[in-house]
Amino acid sequence: MKHTRRLFLAAVAAATMFTASPAFADLKFGVDISPYPPFTSQDASGKIVGWEADFMDALCAEMKEKCAFEPTAWDGIIPALTSKKFDGILSSMSVTPERMKTISYSKIYYNSAAVIIGPKSADKDFSPEHLAGKTIGVQGATTHANYLEKYYKPKGAEIKSYAGQDEANADLTAGRVDYIMADGVTLGAFLASEAGACCEQKGAVPIDVAILGAGVGIGIRKEDTAFMDKVNAGIDALTAKGFFEENTKKWGLDGKLILPKDMK
Numbered sequence: 001m002k003h004t005r006r007l008f009l010a011a012v013a014a015a016t017m018f019t020a021s022p023a024f025a026d027l028k029f030g031v032d033i034s035p036y037p038p039f040t041s042q043d044a045s046g047k048i049v050g051w052e053a054d055f056m057d058a059l060c061a062e063m064k065e066k067c068a069f070e071p072t073a074w075d076g077i078i079p080a081l082t083s084k085k086f087d088g089i090l091s092s093m094s095v096t097p098e099r100m101k102t103i104s105y106s107k108i109y110y111n112s113a114a115v116i117i118g119p120k121s122a123d124k125d126f127s128p129e130h131l132a133g134k135t136i137g138v139q140g141a142t143t144h145a146n147y148l149e150k151y152y153k154p155k156g157a158e159i160k161s162y163a164g165q166d167e168a169n170a171d172l173t174a175g176r177v178d179y180i181m182a183d184g185v186t187l188g189a190f191l192a193s194e195a196g197a198c199c200e201q202k203g204a205v206p207i208d209v210a211i212l213g214a215g216v217g218i219g220i221r222k223e224d225t226a227f228m229d230k231v232n233a234g235i236d237a238l239t240a241k242g243f244f245e246e247n248t249k250k251w252g253l254d255g256k257l258i259l260p261k262d263m264k
Contacts (some may be wrong), residue, residue, distance in 0.1 A: 024227060026066050028086035029056060029218070033071040034139075034164025037189045038251050039092050040069075051251045055109065056090055058243050062234040073163065075141040078102055081219055087227065088220050092183065094143045094213030104222045106231045108215030109244065111258040113204040114144055115184040117172070117191065126179070126202035132156030137168035137177035143212045144181045150211060173198055181205070185256050215263070235260065 031048060035041035039052040048069045060067035070086040081089055081103060088106075095105045116126045116136070128151050136152060138145045140161035148159045160177055162168040168180045169187075173195045180187070184204060190196040205212075220228050238244065239260040248257055 024063075024065055024087065024230070026068070027060065027088070028068055028070040029088050029090035030072045030077050030080055030086045031069045031089075031091040032074045032077065032164070034074065035166050036092060036186055038253065039186065051247060051253065052090060052092065054247050054250070055238075055243075058238055058247070059231070059234045062237050063230055074139065075163070078219065082221060084221075087224070088218045088231070090218050092186075092216050093219050095215060095217045096143060096213040097210060099219070103219045104224075104228060105217035105219055106228065107235045107260065108217050108263060109235055109260055111215035111263070112256060113184040114147065114181065114212055115187055115204045116179050116181045116202045117187050117199050118179040118202055119175075119198055120200045124202055126205075128152045128155035128157065131179065134158070134178040135160055135176075137162060137171050137180040139163070139165045139168055139182065142182075144183075146211050147205065147208065148181060150208075151205075169195065185253060188256065215258070 031040050031052075036050075038050050040048050040050040043049050048071070053069070056067055056069070069090075070080075072080050072085070074091075077089055077091065077093075078099065080086065089103075093099070095108060099105075118126070131152060132155050135158045136148055137160045138148055140163065145159070145161060148157070153159050160168075160171070162171070165182055165186060168177070168182070169190050171177045172180045179202070184201070187201065191199060191201065218231055220231065244259040244261070248254060248259065
């Protein structure tokens with residue numbers, strides 16, 4: 001009888017452990033199909049590399065899960081998540097009240113400023129009033145597009161949307177738009193490239209958290225609470241280990257990102 005009771009208790013304990021830390025085999029994270037360096041872009045072999053690619057690898061190692069990216073068009077990435085084409089969105093997606101009506105988010109793992117860039121000149125004024133009559137390029141279905149629609153379009157600027165940030169960058173280089181707006185880090189990478197030599201940062205736009213969000217998190221379906229808990233535990237563990245500081249240094253982004261330790 002005692003032996004039977006010990007076997008029963010062992011089985012209960014094992015079941016409890018499995019319930020407390022469920023495994024999610026072969027996880028997939030949606031990522032913008034367009035390049036978004038230095039966070040995500042494809043190398044010569046087609047592998048997605050970058051700051052967020054390293055973050056995904058470290059997070060999945062922490063969670064003891066096998067993970068991969070699922071490249072997806074940005075304007076359909078939230079519907080793809082809710083229709084269960086992958087398990088989460090790991091693609092520099094800002095946490096905003098509007099998006100949270102549809103999905104939930106992990107803890108924020110970085111934040112950075114939104115900026116406007118344009119051709120090099122003595123003119124550094126990028127206020128909505130000053131850019132009246134100018135064409136501003138932006139990736140569609142983004143917080144930056146929403147910001148331009150609220151603050152710049154009513155003042156007379158023309159807003160031109162693109163499927164990917166690389167397309168907006170190319171049109172600025174070619175002179176087909178006057179300015180572009182995006183995350184300051186990815187535009188910094190563009191300005192440091194040969195194609196971006198034409199241009200300069202005009203400045204960071206005033207913060208509107210309701211539109212631009214409070215930072216970047218992993219998008220997760222509202223019902224996937226166990227997965228959310230596991231992801232958040234992984235982010236906490238990586239924060240404690242100093243991963244974010246090390247990864248930021250690796251990619252030459254010191255001082256350019258607000259990291260989890262700075263948000264407490």
